[in-house]
């Protein structure tokens with residue numbers, strides 16, 4: 001093997017030589033492109049300043065400017081492509097590849113060695129020096145054990161014989177470790193990766209993708225892919241590598257803007273933001289449910305998922321029941337039914353006013369709407385209404401264009417205003433009058449801009465009132481609270497999806513047909529009603545939903561198969577697929593074994609064999625002692641790890657602990673709008689820690705008083721599962737039954753005797 005290693009190092013050196021040649025070449029091309037862009041830009045600025053007093057001059061300048069503009073845009077694009085190439089080559093220079101497969105195709109006497117890395121590389125003679133990890137043949141590396149193997153290509157299933165599989169760890173161009181493996185992707189390198197301490201950003205996992213994860217990443221057939229995976233099983237990692245794979249697989253048809261990921265919180269959004277760029281791809285669009293609803297309900301304060309969690313404890317049983325109904329598919333069906341059967345006289349239209357005067361009266365709008373045949377679809381009728389209103393507005397504007405006020409403005413038009421009104425258009429006027437008429441109309445239209453926008457944005461229809469009307473008819477018990485909220489410009493989370501659904505159905509709006517893929521992480525936090533709405537919005541998208549029902553903080557999880565069935569029905573999927581991930585990679589074996597014992601069906605969870613300390617339960621007698629223990633462990637962990645988190649059940653507890661600790665320790669409380677993790681110790685409630693991981697997690701109080709109920713299992717489980725290397729739990733008094741019921745061998749118990 002020593003000899004082999006030398007040979008492999010020689011190859012690495014050769015490939016790096018080639019990379020360096022290409023780097024130099026690309027650098028030159030990039031410089032050239034950059035200079036060209038600068039010179040075209042300079043030209044463009046000078047042209048834009050050309051004298052524009054005469055009409056002919058103005059026209060010519062305008063056409064030229066357009067041309068220059070296009071040229072600049074094209075140059076910038078070329079420059080960007082070259083810049084991306086430079087980044088890829090620079091990354092490859094450090095780690096050209098991580099895997100090798102030796103294969104022999106049927107009927108071919110020769111065997112071939114292929115090397116696999118984060119991007120492909122050819123030499124001048126079109127020899128593949130490195131295969132991209134997403135190339136069809138690369139799947140053999142992740143999937144196959146030695147012997148006959150199959151892999152999917154655009155031309156169909158292919159067969160080959162896998163003779164050797166070799167893994168490398170290469171850093172700064174030097175092979176640090178390499179070995180042959182018969183398994184999918186062997187444990188040793190994975191162990192190495194997982195042993196490392198946490199980082200501010202999540203890393204890509206392409207060198208160590210596991211077979212089950214690979215199946216998720218490369219699934220191109222399902223329109224609903226549901227992944228149910230235990231905490232730390234690589235669900236988030238799988239989605240991100242899947243996005244990179246899809247972008248590669250459909251390079252000509254798909255771009256990153258056509259992919260949306262719903263992420264649990266802003267910290268998470270940033271945490272994962274480096275993975276795709278590290279694979280040479282642009283990031284997909286990311287949004288939290290809160291942002292999504294807030295953008296669609298402008299002017300209202302949308303209740304966030306976090307506020308929603310925080311108020312759970314205050315809700316009466318009746319309110320909880322109402323909430324459950326509003327979250328159901330049945331409720332969304334009622335919304336649809338209501339919309340379908342709504343008589344035009346019950347439409348909540350409103351007056352459209354301009355400078356205090358009514359331009360369109362509510363009654364007239366209703367009459368107009370009523371004039372369209374009832375057999376048209378709702379959307380059609382509404383769109384016809386809009387067109388008609390615009391037409392009527394055009395007439396008002398045309399009249400206004402000849403008014404003395406506008407004529408007066410025309411007289412005093414500056415060059416700047418002239419160009420602004422001309423915009424991007426290339427106009428030729430045969431007479432002075434024609435020119436005046438054109439600009440008169442432009443000025444009048446500008447004046448009425450807000451009204452045009454109001455009509456385009458459906459402001460002549462009051463969706464909030466309409467939903468109130470629906471509630472009164474369908475769920476009168478919920479009406480008072482809803483209208484009080486609206487009065488204060490607020491809306492409960494559970495009202496958002498049904499309200500928007502109603503608005504969209506009645507106004508034929510809100511749908512994003514250009515989105516091809518929708519990903520939802522932490523899907524256990526979404527209600528089925530929200531799923532119905534998201535399906536409605538992203539009607540053309542394929543769905544990938546990832547979750548862990550055990551991490552549902554405030555609701556009971558469903559079994560995966562049942563969940564798939566209800567989701568497939570809800571989103572009307574044709575090819576649904578369920579994938580389970582049972583192996584947990586995040587935490588040490590000891591932490592995973594502790595967590596899994598907490599769950600009734602935890603047996604299915606498999607711990608990755610990375611050894612560490614047993615979780616520590618530190619039982620003390622009083623609150624003061626608990627605080628002292630907390631200080632002690634936080635201080636110790638801070639000296640040892642990159643990231644330490646004190647995770648609480650809710651925000652008030654986080655704030656209280658901050659007050660207790662901030663004089664002595666570098667602690668920061670994280671809020672919902674925070675995007676970055678602080679250095680030092682992060683204090684945060686569990687719902688903000690969703691999807692994140694920390695080297696050491698400290699839990700403030702796991703006493704029976706704090707966690708008396710089995711219904712709180714999800715919370716404790718999710719908190720514990722954020723720990724990679726160490727987990728410390730302080731308990732003021734007897735620990736929760738969720739812990740005492742476990743095999744005592746699973747954790748270390750440290751007791752401080754009560755103070756006499």
Ligand SMILES: Nc1ncnc2c1ncn2[C@@H]1O[C@H](COP(=O)(O)OP(=O)(O)OP(=O)(O)O)[C@@H](O)[C@H]1O
Nearest residue numbers: 205208209210231232233234235236237585586691
């Ligand atoms: N194949 C792999 N190779 C290397 N690291 C991996 C692999 N799979 C998962 N990991 C690591 O395990 C940790 C957990 O992964 P990830 O966050 O994707 O899991 P998850 O299932 O989304 O977790 P959770 O639901 O608990 O938030 C991450 O640090 C990730 O990098």
